[in-house]
Amino acid sequence: MKALVLAGGSGTRLRPITHTSAKQLVPVANKPVLFYGLEAIAEAGIHDVGIVVGETHAEIEAAVGDGSRFGLRVTYLRQEAPLGLAHAVLIARDYLGEDDFVMYLGDNFIVGGISDLVSSFEQDRPTARIMLTRVADPAQFGVAELDRNGRVVGLEEKPEVPKSDLALVGVFLFTAAAHEAVVELKPSWRGELEITDALQWLIDEGHRVEATVISGYWKDTGNVTDMLEANRLVLESVESRLDGEVDAASDLIGRVVVEEGASVTRSRIVGPVIVGAGTRVSNSYVGPFTSIGANCAIIDSEVEYSIILPKASISGARRIEASLIGHYAEVTPAPDTPKAHRLVLGDHSKVQISS
Incomplete structure (x- = not known):
């Protein structure tokens, strides 16, 4: 299994900090939030990591280097513009090959790591597994709809009328079938290739997409309030x-x-x-x-x-x-x-x- 880490976003919600710094390198307890994700990937037994970078590529590459400090082998993949999570999969096709992979959003902060999620995926072998958590305002996230057996039956990106309060956490696991999905996508109303559309394509084509609902701590550290809360949580320990x-x-x-x-x-x-x-x-x-x-x-x-x-x-x-x-x-x-x-x-x- 490989990992695909997304570190190419512009961080508009953290401006003016991100006018001069990559949002993934803003520190939580004096350590860049991106490093927590890389450590979680290494702890899960994954060693080959492709990091998708954009305008802040020089800063990300200087901070992470070749990945050896984390026990990783890092390859950098340039994304010329932030065209969506599924676009990141598209440009990583040659790097990922036919391997299973975990996609990890570099500005997400998850307590407890991803080792159990990776183990479960390798044992059950669905086409995809997603992480979900209940949120107060699901319209701000990708939202999943589950059937009575807990299987994913529908997904939508930032819906006006959410069908559930289950938001997508920034960790996804895929088999190589994901590549079939992303090449079929058209840009959404946001002008992006949405990972929710790729997952929905897999569901519509009869692939098994499963979900893990987490009760632990998760934050998308894209704004100041969430950065401070993640900082509080780490300092607690x-x-x-x-x-x-x-x-x-x-x-x-x-x-x-x-x-x-x-x-x-x-x-x-x-x-x-x-x-x-x-x-x-x-x-x-x-x-x-x-x-x-x-x-x-x-x-x-x-x-x-x-x-x-x-x-x-x-x-x-x-x-x-x-x-x-x-x-x-x-x-x-x-x-x-x-x-x-x-x-x-x-x-x-x-x-x-x-x-």
Whole structure:
């Protein structure tokens, strides 16, 4: 079995962060979300991975390399434009050959991995197996309809009137029959080749398409709210580690990681929190579920439930929460503005706020 990882999307819902960074490389607990998927693939015993890349191919390739750090052999497949999930299968035809494959969306975050799903697929041998989860707003997703026996009988992409609350999770398993389906497709109203249409074609042609409904945690980390929630979940399981320096005037409470080269002075940190390598926290409060990247500066400030990307600086900010701060962003005081702030700052941003 091979894996096909999709890392070519433009990440419009995470702008301005994704004006300069691939959405799949935005960190969750200081690790790019894409890496969690690659680790799950390796844990499932899959070693050959094709990564579909687009405009951000150079950044993805620099981060992942040849895949050896994950125990993988990576091949990069260029997609000239984001023309749909099924289009990614189409361009990967020569790479995938006649092998079974798992398709994994690179910006999806799934707790528990995919090992059980892969094992089940290899034992039962359906033509395709999909993962589903119940959602409050199914009209925002691909939606599946199941019969009374739990078999998939219909699929639709972002329907106006959903037939169920079962949304497609970004992991799909296929036999080589998938290639027959994608060549038959026409672009949808969105101008894309939809994977839901490919699955529906297989069903209409009499192929067996099965579903696994998961009750565990899944997020499409395409927006700030979901990124922060995924970050919270990972930090829930972090173990305390002190590799940097903490002075006697500081308090670390709960599970806190201070990485090598980081320093904490005259500050209070309430975990779970990660302080990245080379970061300086001084005279500040850092609250739960905060990830601070490498080489940041948090000075005379309060930060909670936030993701701060490498080389950002926050100085004199009375309160920042539920925020995503980009690379090299600078936050400094300004008079006569509110004392609580919610920020989404792109790389190299400069913002003045009231202390």
